[in-house]
Amino acid sequence: MFGFGLIKGLLITFKNLILPSRLFTVHQYPDRKVGPIELARYHQDWQNTSFIQFVINNPIKTIKSLIGLISIQDRYPQHSRFRGQEFGWYENRCTGCASCAKYCPLGIIKIETSRSGVDLDEGQKYKVDVFDIDMGRCMFCGLCVEACPYDALFMGSGFEESKYFRQELNIDINNLKNNDTKPSNWFRPQLESKNYDPRRNGALEWDQVGRHQKPTDTDQANKWSKR
Amino acid sequence: MNINNFQNIINSLIPGLPTWLVFITSAILISFIVINAVVITGALTVWLERRLLARIQSRLGPNRWGPFGLFTPVADLIKMIGKEDTVPATADKKIFNLAPIVLLVPVLLVFAVIPMSNNSFLGQLNIGILFIVGVTGFNTLAVFMAAWSSRNKYALFGAMRGVAMLLSYEVPMALSIISIVLTTNFLLNIDGSNLSALSLVGIVQAQKIPFFILQPLGALIFVTAASAEMSRAPFDMIESESELGAGYHTEYSGIKFAIFQLTEFLAPVATAAIISVMFAGGIKGLSFIPGSVILVVKIFVIVLIFIWIRATWPRLRVDQIMNFAWKFLLPLSVINIFSQAIILQIFYSSDSIITINELWTIAFINWILAGISIFLLAKLFGHKGRDKNIPIPSKLANMEFTSE
Amino acid sequence: MTKILSTEYLTTILPDDLKKSVIDIADDCLYIPPQDVLKFAKFLRNDSRLQLESIISLTGVDYIEYFEIVYHIRSMIRNSSMIFATRIFDRSSPKLSSVVSVWRGAELQEREVFDLMGIEFENHPQMSRILLWEGFNGHPLRKDFEYIDLTD
Amino acid sequence: MAFKTEPVTINLGPQHPSTHGVFRLKVTFDGEQIVDAEPVIGYMHRGTEKLAEERSYVQIVTLTDRLDWVSSMTNNLAYVRTVEKLANIDVPIRARYLRVLCSELQRIASHLIATGFLMQELGTFGGTPLMYCFREREKILDMFEMLCGARITLSYMRPGGLVQDAPPEFWERLKIFQKEMPGYVDELESLISDNEVVLARTKNVGILSDRVAVDSSVTGPMLRASGVRWDLRKADPYEVYNSLHFEIPIGSVGDTFDRYFVRINEIRESIKIINQVVEQIPTGPIRTEIPYFFKPPIGNAYTSVEAPKGELGFYLVSDGGISPYRCHIRSPSFINLTVLKDLLVGSTMADLIVVFGSIDIVMGEVDR
Structure with missing residues (x-):
């Protein structure tokens, strides 16, 4: 009443906009655009070296991934029973x-x-x-x-x-x-x-x-x- | 940046040109720049809208071409141009071809009077707000032209709804502008400024505190009416895609459809520009940032709010939209004009100098007034919320019946 | 549990003229001659002991010698259900009185039976084909329907 | 003054953004008002009943997947129950529990689709509620993939039980689902139910009275929205619904909003049922081995289950052969269309779409 329901709806969409747990449910396939953090993880440098070291070692890749130009190969998640x-x-x-x-x-x-x-x-x-x-x-x-x-x-x-x-x-x-x-x-x-x-x-x-x-x-x- | 600067530049570069030639050359140059900038902004809005809608809905949105999918509008445009431009056999071809242009031109014309600095592109137009109201009235005609000439029942349905809606929302919009003009005139008179109260530059000058704080009711009416004027959610009755397919531009394809799309995405930008000039202080803000940057930031914030609303609210039915205009917004805007006139008269007659504190008092009174009038009108016309009673089972079924 | 009305119980409460017309009794199904279907349906719906107000399913089965139209009906008030059926021996132009005036839920189902089985229901508000197009030749759910090979 | 108007006939469909498939509606408008509406169906008639007559009893399970493709589980369940009744096959208790679990998961998925598309037809551009519904449905489909390797056309049930037992990772995923889903339903409801625009669009639109609903054999959420408390899971408990406790949500007036609201509440009840099933499920076999080409005795059987859209029944006639002599499908979507004209005449075009969306039909089931 008096538009409170409308404002409640706006708050819920805003919650979905910012909450990280509601991040994309769409799977990018066969390749995925990644940011620098995920790129570092993908390169397996995450365990051995820190994220900062990866940035220092690969500055060009980091910048490219920052402006959304790097994509990595990805596999579609599926269960082993898939027919x-x-x-x-x-x-x-x-x-x-x-x-x-x-x-x-x-x-x-x-x-x-x-x-x-x-x-x-x-x-x-x-x-x-x-x-x-x-x-x-x-x-x-x-x-x-x-x-x-x-x-x-x-x-x-x-x-x-x-x-x-x-x-x-x-x-x-x-x-x-x-x-x-x-x-x-x-x-x-x-x-x-x-x-x-x-x-x-x-x-x-x-x-x-x-x-x-x-x-x-x-x-x-x-x-x-x-x- | 306005037409006078360009005339000066051309005069200094090539001295001795006749005045009419200088005027025409500079006019063509400035309109070229402005139109291109505006169209690119429109393309950016397309991208922004799609990405933001997607993000709200936990989707990804366009992300394939260019960084973050920024070039997607370009790809769309290439696709649109490449498509066949079909014209229905029974269509009225002249009007059919003219309609997209008639729709696009007013949106571009609006930007001529937006003050990007202390001056607008077109120079010191002292009836700027009147110009905007007059020019945007064209879209009613364009919508009807497009629908009528394409000889399509869906399109005609859309246009019939659209014409009724656009015409009725002009009224509260104009009335809310009148209250703004009243206040502007009052404040400018006190300052002793010689600017016209109808010019957008004057309105910006008069905003010592932004008008959406000083006049919440006026801002609310204007934003509502404007979003109906550009037929965005929850008023997107003209092309309600779940009912009419595509509404008035059902039969359009190719580049003409692209123009319709462009207009559709430019309209929020134009409306946001008008709103930010009229209610959010335009170029005013932090003194160390250039005014045009502040204006662009304000425009984008308002566009974001429009997108947010579009992602959340469903569409109203056509009779509800009309009821809302005539039974809710019109009384509200009349109340607004009268209350503004009375309040300003009281404060003006007490002493002829107005301080910031007095302005805040006026704002406070206006907010209370807005709350009361919205509450009362909602009581009168608004829908009662959903009842939370426990429903009574019908006697026509009885699942526990066992005896013979 | 939904009570399935036994045929013994039904035969005891049927009025005399309807009782006479019952031609066969299976363990859960009464067989009615085609001309009595409407009368029977009206009784089942209006009798205060039965109140069978809605029709769950109406379908036809082609037994080559005859068509059997099976009615599954239910009372939501008494949580009970019953089955009755009728047999039509006329194969060239089978006709049956429609029960739409008693149970409106039969409206689309009777049209479907007409479309696929070819049994015409009299006094139906709109007796026309529903799933197949007008002008389709034959009724596909009949056992003697000949296939038309549309692939080549 | 009498204002003379001319009626306009519009063919909504077969291809139209909001007709849930290839459905055609011949509507005559007087201005925005509907004066006549006639559904034209059959664009998707695939002859399932005829095809069933030349397939063995197990092979027909794959046909039932394609009836109502957003709720294959309940279609399978209705069919295999009829075969079990026809041939007197006993089903292990664990299989019965798993069947209930699957059909309740499927009910949630189907109701999410119904709600999402109803909101889409109300015109939330881009369909924010639709996307939220799909997001939750996706989790259910992932679980189905774990069970039987497919997401839509499941074919999970067989006469005598189920194909395979659930893998351990299914139970883990189900635990997360049980924990998260009530919150998501609350969120979805507060996005929709209190929204003034939704209320204005759906309240008192397309009212179906209980008398008309019962007369026209309307079933499912549509019947319950009219205030008739009737659910086969309670009225004629099949499988293990006897030992489960749940409520039957009903509506008060039978308008579009009630139909939506009943569905949302049914999702809540389904979550309750799932919780109970997870607590109660015993271990044991999940399938009674029966021959693939088995021959039931001569006779006929009709059973029905409460599918998400209403009462789904199968009527099988056996002549003692390996395939049924006659297979009739009582599909809820088809029979719920009986009242379409009553709901539409007198309302406006915008209401048409919303009312039609609230009936929640799937063309695969209407045309069969």
């Missing part, structure tokens, strides 16, 4: 069962298999000839990953895979083989328990990502002979 693009696939783990293709709500996974000629104890292994994922229609629900019984398929963690043509969005078996596999932790508790972070840690090999250790040959023989 992203660039599927991770391990040929050694895949049996060609095509569960992922069946589970996909959109039917965008195409798998063709043939006899591999490799005889295992439990029977002949399939060889996966075609493994196409039409990423242009993928909605990253992760059901294919949930379906995979042998932990061969993983979601990726990237999100900046835009292309100029729709056809380029298709992932085929060569892409999957050649990719650096940095699997997302989504639906893979075994990776989570190891504190694996796809954005920080490196690529993983096929024998590191399984739910179980690889059974020895005798174990496998026992298992099948008991049936």
